[in-house]
Amino acid sequence: MDYFRPLSIEEALGLAQQPGRLFLAGGTDLSLHMREGRINPLGLIDLGKIAELKEIRLEGEWLEIGSMTTFYDLGQSDLIRKQAKALWQACQTMGSPQIRHQATIGGNLGNCSPAADGLPPLLALGAEVELVSARGRERVLLADLLKRTPLLESGTLIKGFLIPLQGWDSGFAKLGRRQALAIARLSTAFALKRQDGVALEVRAAFGAVGRRAFLSEPLAQSLSGRVLNESWLEDAVKGSQNAVAEALGSRASAPYKRVAVGGVVRQALKTMLGGGNHDGD
Amino acid sequence: MEIKLEVNRKHYILDVTEDERLLDVLRNRLGLTGTKEGCGEGECGACTVIMDGKTVNSCLVLAGQADGRRITTIEGVGSRRSPHPVQKALVEVGAVQCGFCTPGMVLSAKALLDQNPKPTDDEIAVGMSGNLCRCTGYDKILRAVRKASEEVAE
Amino acid sequence: MTQVIGNGSIREDAWGKVFGESKYPADFNRPDQIYGVVIRSTQAHARIRSINVDKARLPGVITILTAEDMVYNRHGVLFRDQPVLAEERVRMIGDPVAAIGAESLAAAKQAAALVEIDYEPLPAIFDPEEGMKPSALPLHPELFPDTNILYHLPIRRGNMDEGWTQAEVVVEREYSTQMVDHAFLQPEAVLAYIDERGHVVVQVATQYAHYDRGEIAHALGLKNSKVQVKTTTVGGAFGGREDISLQIIAAMMAWKTMRPVKFENTRNESFYSHSKRHPMKMYYKTGAAKDGRLVALEAKIIGDAGAYTSWSPNILRKAAVHATGPYEIPHVKIDSYAVYTNNPYTGAMRGFGAAQPVVAYESQMDLLAKELGISQVEIRMRNLLKVGSTTATGQVLTESVGAEACLKAVLPYLTGKEGRV
Numbered sequence: 001m002d003y004f005r006p007l008s009i010e011e012a013l014g015l016a017q018q019p020g021r022l023f024l025a026g027g028t029d030l031s032l033h034m035r036e037g038r039i040n041p042l043g044l045i046d047l048g049k050i051a052e053l054k055e056i057r058l059e060g061e062w063l064e065i066g067s068m069t070t071f072y073d074l075g076q077s078d079l080i081r082k083q084a085k086a087l088w089q090a091c092q093t094m095g096s097p098q099i100r101h102q103a104t105i106g107g108n109l110g111n112c113s114p115a116a117d118g119l120p121p122l123l124a125l126g127a128e129v130e131l132v133s134a135r136g137r138e139r140v141l142l143a144d145l146l147k148r149t150p151l152l153e154s155g156t157l158i159k160g161f162l163i164p165l166q167g168w169d170s171g172f173a174k175l176g177r178r179q180a181l182a183i184a185r186l187s188t189a190f191a192l193k194r195q196d197g198v199a200l201e202v203r204a205a206f207g208a209v210g211r212r213a214f215l216s217e218p219l220a221q222s223l224s225g226r227v228l229n230e231s232w233l234e235d236a237v238k239g240s241q242n243a244v245a246e247a248l249g250s251r252a253s254a255p256y257k258r259v260a261v262g263g264v265v266r267q268a269l270k271t272m273l274g275g276g277n278h279d280g281d
Numbered sequence: 282m283e284i285k286l287e288v289n290r291k292h293y294i295l296d297v298t299e300d301e302r303l304l305d306v307l308r309n310r311l312g313l314t315g316t317k318e319g320c321g322e323g324e325c326g327a328c329t330v331i332m333d334g335k336t337v338n339s340c341l342v343l344a345g346q347a348d349g350r351r352i353t354t355i356e357g358v359g360s361r362r363s364p365h366p367v368q369k370a371l372v373e374v375g376a377v378q379c380g381f382c383t384p385g386m387v388l389s390a391k392a393l394l395d396q397n398p399k400p401t402d403d404e405i406a407v408g409m410s411g412n413l414c415r416c417t418g419y420d421k422i423l424r425a426v427r428k429a430s431e432e433v434a435e
Numbered sequence: 436m437t438q439v440i441g442n443g444s445i446r447e448d449a450w451g452k453v454f455g456e457s458k459y460p461a462d463f464n465r466p467d468q469i470y471g472v473v474i475r476s477t478q479a480h481a482r483i484r485s486i487n488v489d490k491a492r493l494p495g496v497i498t499i500l501t502a503e504d505m506v507y508n509r510h511g512v513l514f515r516d517q518p519v520l521a522e523e524r525v526r527m528i529g530d531p532v533a534a535i536g537a538e539s540l541a542a543a544k545q546a547a548a549l550v551e552i553d554y555e556p557l558p559a560i561f562d563p564e565e566g567m568k569p570s571a572l573p574l575h576p577e578l579f580p581d582t583n584i585l586y587h588l589p590i591r592r593g594n595m596d597e598g599w600t601q602a603e604v605v606v607e608r609e610y611s612t613q614m615v616d617h618a619f620l621q622p623e624a625v626l627a628y629i630d631e632r633g634h635v636v637v638q639v640a641t642q643y644a645h646y647d648r649g650e651i652a653h654a655l656g657l658k659n660s661k662v663q664v665k666t667t668t669v670g671g672a673f674g675g676r677e678d679i680s681l682q683i684i685a686a687m688m689a690w691k692t693m694r695p696v697k698f699e700n701t702r703n704e705s706f707y708s709h710s711k712r713h714p715m716k717m718y719y720k721t722g723a724a725k726d727g728r729l730v731a732l733e734a735k736i737i738g739d740a741g742a743y744t745s746w747s748p749n750i751l752r753k754a755a756v757h758a759t760g761p762y763e764i765p766h767v768k769i770d771s772y773a774v775y776t777n778n779p780y781t782g783a784m785r786g787f788g789a790a791q792p793v794v795a796y797e798s799q800m801d802l803l804a805k806e807l808g809i810s811q812v813e814i815r816m817r818n819l820l821k822v823g824s825t826t827a828t829g830q831v832l833t834e835s836v837g838a839e840a841c842l843k844a845v846l847p848y849l850t851g852k853e854g855r856v
Contacts, residue, residue, distance in 0.1 A: 315455020
């Protein structure tokens with residue numbers, strides 16, 4: 001196996017032209033998959049030395065997040081806390097301190113585990129993904145990207161994420177078998193554009209429910225344009241239960257998850273609606 | 282392939298294999314066996330080291346990813362003559378039993394206190410949440426970190 | 436007299452541990468050592484038709500051990516019913532079948548993957564109650580020719596008819612507990628070598644060094660005095676290091692090759708290679724008089740011994756002795772059984788059989804309290820063993836019975852009203 005340490009995106013894309021090579025982000029999943037023999041790449045292209053991929057910044061109407069930003073960096077960022085609360089919350093609880101120091105948001109998408117903690121918040125926040133390859137650049141809604149199979153053409157690098165700055169509130173919650181180090185059994189993120197006590201627009205995302213994280217369009221529509229009150233909240237809970245039941249079908253986990261999602265959604269909504277402050281817990 | 286490492290303030294240039302882990306480099310090439318392998322998949326924290334000021338599981342870091350980085354292992358923290366407050370507190374509180382988790386616990390606690398010398402109990406719990414102990418039930422370990430933080434803050 | 440109780444003292448070994456100086460078995464190496472890997476059964480119960488190691492003889496492979504290499508191929512803490520390496524039969528997933536020694540761990544692993552084992556699957560028993568049936572195939576006919584029940588302890592006290600007559604309420608329930616792994620944090624590892632005296636030295640984290648020595652010597656056909664077991668720092672055990680794991684295989688490989696041999700389990704291998712806590716199925720029928728006094732208990736406890744005996748008789752004995760809990764009951768009929776199955780073998784783990792019945796007898800107390808309309812605390816207070824009580828096994832307690840004082844001491848910390856917790 002070859003191991004490359006490119007210093008620029010261009011260099012990385014050049015190296016990726018050869019077949020059998022994989023981009024290495026934080027590696028917390030990739031290195032394990034290699035040890036287990038689940039993948040046997042001919043080469044690894046370590047993205048760790050490309051500074052450009054580690055930036056978090058405001059760019060016009062967008063919040064830009066480089067793909068090699070770690071969960072720790074995101075969880076420490078004031079910009080993320082203020083502009084992308086659900087993502088900030090997810091970054092506080094993913095894995096353990098050691099994992100958060102190493103795992104990256106780009107790797108979370110690239111590996112695309114059903115339980116990837118970073119994806120429901122990005123979906124709810126309406127994030128777009130910037131992809132680059134030798135063939136060129138592409139900007140695509142994360143929600144659309146997640147419908148593709150395979151997720152990424154070979155040689156495609158996830159450069160970063162762009163979250164529209166629209167003043168939405170958002171909240172995240174997950175259910176794990178224990179608090180730390182637990183892979184999410186269920187996660188949800190909601191985002192909301194509100195005015196004068198009315199939910200103008202809503203997005204609702206779920207993780208660890210089915211193959212990949214997804215946005216529920218019917219749920220979003222049923223909750224949009226309504227007064228934010230107790231019955232809105234109860235409908236959000238019921239709608240989430242229906243969305244999860246539908247997504248899981250007859251899977252063994254369905255009876256448990258379609259009930260459990262109620263509590264998880266309440267928790268996410270509570271952090272999102274709690275007085276409308278953006279300053280975290 | 283060649284990597285440059287700074288481990289416990291010593292500089293190394295090492296020839297490693299591409300699939301080698303930082304844990305293997307430390308234990309097998311440098312003989313630093315204080316770093317333990319408990320699970321090999323980032324669950325237990327026994328292999329915790331500090332890399333550029335932040336804890337990582339050395340079983341999940343490929344040697345190439347550690348290139349150019351500054352590593353602190355348990356061998357680089359404290360000494361019998363001058364133990365780190367965390368080490369002293371763990372001993373005094375009775376938070377050490379089988380000891381296999383202890384090096385990782387020391388490094389997580391040290392990294393936490395380096396960054397946040399006066400953590401709340403919740404912050405201690407979060408800071409230590411990536412390290413498993415099967416003997417103690419954690420209570421004494423958390424008490425030891427609290428005790429060490431009081432000493433550090435003085 | 437030195438005051439011990441209430442005085443903290445510093446563990447002698449704590450300083451070495453906080454500096455990372457303490458050496459666990461994987462921390463030892465010797466020049467010229469070879470690396471061992473064990474090949475384990477993928478079948479719960481099967482006859483081995485053949486083991487073909489031809490493809491595994493790769494460059495760097497020094498030796499391949501099978502049962503034929505052992506002088507005496509059996510070990511076990513109570514009965515020597517566990518093969519060091521499988522003979523004609525495997526009885527559980529994880530049974531060691533062969534071992535590779537190579538110049539590097541990578542070579543050993545590569546070779547291990549090339550050993551071909553031809554299994555003929557046999558009907559497997561996973562439920563001890565199935566294993567108890569007369570029709571079940573005995574798993575250790577050399578020890579128990581016509582049954583899988585390797586242990587039965589009956590305990591009788593008083594007169595059951597009288598007991599049930601006195602009972603105002605009777606609660607009858609079934610309980611079961613699950614298999615548990617110790618998951619000690621340090622996976623098994625061992626370094627074996629031949630020293631300057633020509634003795635076999637085995638460095639290992641063990642709970643039972645003198646027993647290990649005897650079993651190693653026995654399997655290798657050596658005198659005890661030719662075998663030395665050095666206990667390193669032990670990274671947790673909780674009962675899981677009482678049986679032999681890698682010791683004999685490593686010792687034999689060193690003896691055969693005259694080179695130091697190192698084995699180091701991954702966590703995954705560790706799960707396959709040591710004992711587990713006994714799952715127990717517990718049938719409980721408990722009667723109490725109107726005033727809350729327990730009058731009768733009938734209990735049947737079935738422990739899943741898994742594929743080998745290990746400590747099962749002692750553990751099911753302890754389960755039976757503790758079946759009444761810390762309560763005095765005048766009329767008692769208890770039967771405990773240990774039964775072979777093709778599950779992972781079970782052995783010592785914290786509590787040693789006393790932990791599982793708690794689930795049953797304390798649940799029974801709560802249910803009886805509810806039936807009688809008294810509090811959960813009250814029913815316990817009325818039945819706790821005291822000085823002068825007689826246990827189900829007929830022991831008269833003459834001193835140091837702290838149950839009542841203990842419950843009274845913790846009461847203020849229990850939440851809720853009327854002793855409901």
